[in-house]
Amino acid sequence: MKTIGFLSFGHWSPSTGSRTRSARDVLLQSIDLALAAEELGADGAYFRVHHFARQLASPFPLLAAVGTRTKRIEIGTGVIDMRYENPLYMAEDAGAADLISGGRLQLGISRGSPEQVIDGWRYFGYQPADGESDADLGRRHAEVLLDVLRGEGFAEPNPRPMFPNPPGLLRLEPHSEGLRERIWWGAGSNATAIWAAKLGMNLQSSTLKNDETGEPFHIQQAKQIRAYREAWAEAGHDRTPRVSVSRSIFPLVSDQDLAYFGRSAENADKVGYLDAQTRAIFGRSYAAEPDQLVAQLAEDEAIAEADTLLLTVPNQLGVDYNAHVIEAILTHVAPALGWR
Template identity: 30%
Template sequence: MPPLSEPLRKLGFLTIGLFDRENPRAGHESTLELIELGERLGFDSAWLRHRHLQYGISSPVAVLAAASQRTRRIELGTAVIPLGWENPLRLAEDLATVDLLSGGRLHPGVSVGEPMHYDQVRQALYPDTGDAEDFGYERVRRLLDFVAGEKASDQGGTEGFEVFSERVEPYAPGLIRRMWYGGASTRSVLWAAQNGMNLLTSSVVKAEGEPAADGSFDFAGIQAEQIRAFRAAHPEGARARVSQGLVVIPTDSATPEQRARYEAYAAQRMPRTAVPQGPGRLLFAPDLVGPSAQIAERLHAHAGFREVDEVAFALPFTFEAEDYVQILTDIATSLGPALGWRPSGLTAAQ
């Protein structure tokens, strides 16, 4: 077995929050129950993916507002909000509001880029300004400035009976230090570092550098290099926060039927890990399926994992609620401890 990595300090999970078209409330409620379970199991954080015009959570900030009232300790994050769909000023208002409601537990993760399938949604999303919208890093910079309390308006003071502020209100102290960027390329992680953000790195990176002799790329090696580049450029250096989000499926307490389904899921997705995908040359990490001891051994040998001390393991997209309960329970009770993690704030019932 390879030498152990540093003990895992923070353990989180990430879910897409699927729902049925004809009964969307049930899926949203199931996601809230999953976050509550995560807190009871001692997880440090729960993160929501973001989906537009699909059957996954389209408004994670609203869902996390609800979660903030049903939990007391667990950190609540977004991984990630695609800013091409958002107005930075309005989003800053929502983020600050939820952060205050949660008692300072919100961890917003964002990314840039043109909205997915932009030609199909442009007319609905930006009917008058579609060609003028900036989907680059400046959109993130505007959001960061608003979150930090920078000037948003020339109108301040009293007008009649109304009082106006020059900054976004409410203001949430400390939120600016909890802003994360979802980066998959060296260019993006360097921008995040230079702008003082935390880094979310996932099971997807951009295939950079030269391939091996057989034409393959080393996902773990690329991810490790990006993390090291991020910290080298960050004002906080080695203390800059990085969270890794691989797809991890422990099977310790799974039924034979669940194990077979999990293995089939991973096998179906395995071909995309062999070569870079699409014009963006995206490289996907294999899903890790098996007993916790086996997964822990693979993680200890993973160059990217060895660079971090916090994770937000991604739950598969298409499983059932009982599958997620089993997976989360095994992560908290078997895999996490095998990685040196200790649960936080367990209730007496646990």
């Protein structure tokens, strides 16, 4: 059995064929797709965060809005770049969104990915400390966030406050109990997956990771997940962690599906460089008739290892088409693989 949700990058463009021609289109359609996915029986609505791009950025207004329109579905991110974040302000926003949704927030965070601009986090007022890299900056912000989400007091109260204070040191408000255990780390390497396990974060592993062994993507990703779980056990945490992987999966069950994805050229892994030093491997997409998809996906070791599958959706094709893709997977693929 698997938790199955969608992951939207939230692109918009005025180009021909785009159903999302503005930021408003993307935001409103994201809410509508989350509602449609819930009605279809999907388990999660997740959104990517990119800055300086025509894509979804500030996630908490959207997550709160989705939380008011839905009742059951998990709402989350995959992922928020912590190099850009004030972790204390973020804890307040996340606590509010989680309370609005009734404790359904699943917050994916990370050190970030290649950007639209050079060192974009500097424009947000952040920079690495002496001796730090920008990745260190992101991980430091993440550790602060995890600490304040525990809900323990740390701030010295004013002896003459405007309003009466409870006794002791003060914590951030609003505090949402249990949110600390619903933080996920988007790991691009085995080492950061192990680091996340030690800190008690769930694991998100996407369609991209460092090429550490030269093996096929799904095998490297499965090894990353196993290393994460071993580190989690060694850390002695008292709960079972969750692990998600992301995939682009398109059952070809209609003429429209064939027109969009019937000749997909992304049916093999790709290798490239994120920067001059980092060799990365990009996982393949899956597009085939349902029986072929079932056979192909059954061989994906990383999907087998994960408890949660996030389906990356082509949001610019509109709510109706993306709901169709989700329904086709839930109907034609998931049951045959034992995911449902």
